[in-house]
Amino acid sequence: MSIKRKAFIVGAYEHPGRRLPDTSVPQIHAEVALGAVADAGLTLDDVDGLFTGRDTPGAGGLSLADYLGLRNLTYLDSTESGGASPLYHVGHAAAAIAMGKCSVALVTLAGKARSGAGGGAAPPEDPFELIFGARPPLASYALAARRHMYEFGTTSAQLAEVKVAASLHAQHNPNAFLRKRLTVDDVLNSPLVSDPLHRGDCCVVTDGGGAIVLVSPEIARDLPRRSVAVLGHGEAAKHSDGGKVDVTYTGAASAGPRAFAEAGVTPADIDYASLYDSFTIAVVEQLEDLGFCAKGEGGAFVQDGGLVAPFGKLPFNTDGGGLANNHPTNRGGITKIIEAVRQLREEANAPVQVPDCALALVSGIGGDLAARMRSAVLVLGRQDA
Amino acid sequence: MTYPASEVVEEPALFAPAPEVAPELREFWDATSEGRLLLRRCTVCDEAIWYPRPVCPFCHSTRTVWEQASGRGHIYTYSVVRRGTGGYADAPYVLAYVELAEGPRVMTNIVDCDTDAVEIGQAVELVFHRTAEGTALPRFRPAR
Ligand SMILES: [Zn+2]
Numbered sequence: 001m002s003i004k005r006k007a008f009i010v011g012a013y014e015h016p017g018r019r020l021p022d023t024s025v026p027q028i029h030a031e032v033a034l035g036a037v038a039d040a041g042l043t044l045d046d047v048d049g050l051f052t053g054r055d056t057p058g059a060g061g062l063s064l065a066d067y068l069g070l071r072n073l074t075y076l077d078s079t080e081s082g083g084a085s086p087l088y089h090v091g092h093a094a095a096a097i098a099m100g101k102c103s104v105a106l107v108t109l110a111g112k113a114r115s116g117a118g119g120g121a122a123p124p125e126d127p128f129e130l131i132f133g134a135r136p137p138l139a140s141y142a143l144a145a146r147r148h149m150y151e152f153g154t155t156s157a158q159l160a161e162v163k164v165a166a167s168l169h170a171q172h173n174p175n176a177f178l179r180k181r182l183t184v185d186d187v188l189n190s191p192l193v194s195d196p197l198h199r200g201d202c203c204v205v206t207d208g209g210g211a212i213v214l215v216s217p218e219i220a221r222d223l224p225r226r227s228v229a230v231l232g233h234g235e236a237a238k239h240s241d242g243g244k245v246d247v248t249y250t251g252a253a254s255a256g257p258r259a260f261a262e263a264g265v266t267p268a269d270i271d272y273a274s275l276y277d278s279f280t281i282a283v284v285e286q287l288e289d290l291g292f293c294a295k296g297e298g299g300a301f302v303q304d305g306g307l308v309a310p311f312g313k314l315p316f317n318t319d320g321g322g323l324a325n326n327h328p329t330n331r332g333g334i335t336k337i338i339e340a341v342r343q344l345r346e347e348a349n350a351p352v353q354v355p356d357c358a359l360a361l362v363s364g365i366g367g368d369l370a371a372r373m374r375s376a377v378l379v380l381g382r383q384d385a
Numbered sequence: 386m387t388y389p390a391s392e393v394v395e396e397p398a399l400f401a402p403a404p405e406v407a408p409e410l411r412e413f414w415d416a417t418s419e420g421r422l423l424l425r426r427c428t429v430c431d432e433a434i435w436y437p438r439p440v441c442p443f444c445h446s447t448r449t450v451w452e453q454a455s456g457r458g459h460i461y462t463y464s465v466v467r468r469g470t471g472g473y474a475d476a477p478y479v480l481a482y483v484e485l486a487e488g489p490r491v492m493t494n495i496v497d498c499d500t501d502a503v504e505i506g507q508a509v510e511l512v513f514h515r516t517a518e519g520t521a522l523p524r525f526r527p528a529r
Contacts, residue, residue, distance in 0.1 A: 015485070022408040022409075023409070024408055045445070066442075067442070068442060069440075069445065120405075120407040122405040124436065125407065129492045132480060132493055132524075133480055135466060135473070139480050143480065144462070146462045146463060147461065179475070193466075193468045194466045195465040195467070240436070242441075242443055243433065243435030243436075243489025243490055245482065252472070253511075253526075287501075330402075340461075
């Protein structure tokens with residue numbers, strides 16, 4: 001397998017400007033994007049892969065996807081490698097196209113080194129969101145929780161059940177930041193930080209980190225440890241959609257089906273799930289978006305120990321998750337993958353090891369739930385799966 | 386359609402930081418200083434665009450124009466932020482998405498209200514809060 005002749009450059013556009021004091025950096029990105037897709041005889045609606053470097057203001061490619069109204073993205077890459085970034089992007093885009101992860105990749109670069117950074121190099125959304133005290137990321141999750149409650153009758157007690165399940169798991173983890181068993185009342189009695197979210201609805205704030213190694217099947221065969229197979233992957237970008245923002249779902253609603261399709265499995269096949277748990281509402285929405293229950297029924301799903309290992313409907317975050325164990329440097333994705341690996345190697349803490357765990361799902365969301373998020377879902381399998 | 390200007394509060398009680406003004410949005414922010422909220426409207430697909438930008442995020446046309454918003458809307462969702470940071474450390478304050486009568490859901494603050502009485506669906510009206518640089522932030526208060 002190589003990228004040779006698997007991908008072709010069909011559009012290219014260089015901005016004619018050399019001094020652009022009256023154009024913001026996001027707008028220059030927009031103008032070169034429009035120019036390149038027009039050169040290709042395509043439109044931005046055809047773009048399903050976006051590749052950008054650090055010169056894109058805001059949340060990497062996500063702010064640009066929001067600015068341009070890209071709604072069909074199945075692949076995002078914001079590899080930053082200085083001036084060479086676009087070369088990385090072309091190589092990565094070719095690999096993604098070769099693998100069927102996207103079919104129309106857009107690479108942009110823009111900036112205002114001559115006109116200076118002031119007057120239009122800031123994230124374009126900041127004067128319309130952050131400026132109002134939208135404390136990231138807490139406030140956006142609170143806005144989502146409130147609306148979820150309004151539309152579906154979800155309660156604070158149901159959200160608290162997510163934290164309780166995490167704490168039940170964390171008591172078996174000697175490294176967990178919070179090892180105390182919590183009750184629903186403990187969560188409800190903790191101070192409100194941003195209504196309707198209590199402190200107990202929030203993840204822990206911790207130092208630390210984690211790492212993963214992937215190898216080819218040939219190398220895996222010769223190594224001593226049990227391996228875990230990557231069976232499927234899907235990703236998505238969700239943004240404010242030109243003003244039609246909807247806070248009741250996450251990007252997992254798009255990323256999940258892509259991962260399930262590649263793995264050839266369904267939600268009912270999953271034995272264990274690592275769900276991104278920066279806040280309890282995030283777990284409830286992901287359960288719905290990933291198809292573990294219908295939209296609006298996440299609150300009922302988590303009641304009565306639905307998430308509690310080893311015998312709940314869907315054992316989740318058996319290390320205690322970000323809510324109780326670890327959320328290293330406010331980025332919970334790595335620990336989600338690590339605990340899924342432990343489950344599939346049968347190396348989770350004994351009381352929470354899911355028996356005969358063959359298929360695990362990992363769902364990660366980055367950014368904020370309301371306005372802009374990236375979502376990625378992995379389906380992982382036991383060595384023999 | 387032209388609507389009367391909304392009130393611009395010169396010394397708002399809530400923190401009102403000045404925005405960085407993108408060159409394409411100079412007209413938008415100049416209008417705020419006079420108590421008017423502008424929407425960007427696409428002349429091809431007719432959608433109202435928020436946040437404002439020259440390119441339409443719906444059909445990707447660049448044929449977009451300014452129009453004045455009515456300043457009326459209702460609360461789509463909200464949160465009473467109890468722990469603010471930076472200039473917002475004097476919490477609580479109400480963060481919200483308001484759905485404008487013209488359609489877009491805009492992030493904003495609900496002001497001049499009992500924070501414990503705010504509700505989803507509540508009718509609200511525009512009020513501007515002056516920043517130190519002369520621009521003004523579009524916020525909302527319960528409709529009078
Ligand atoms: Zn349009």
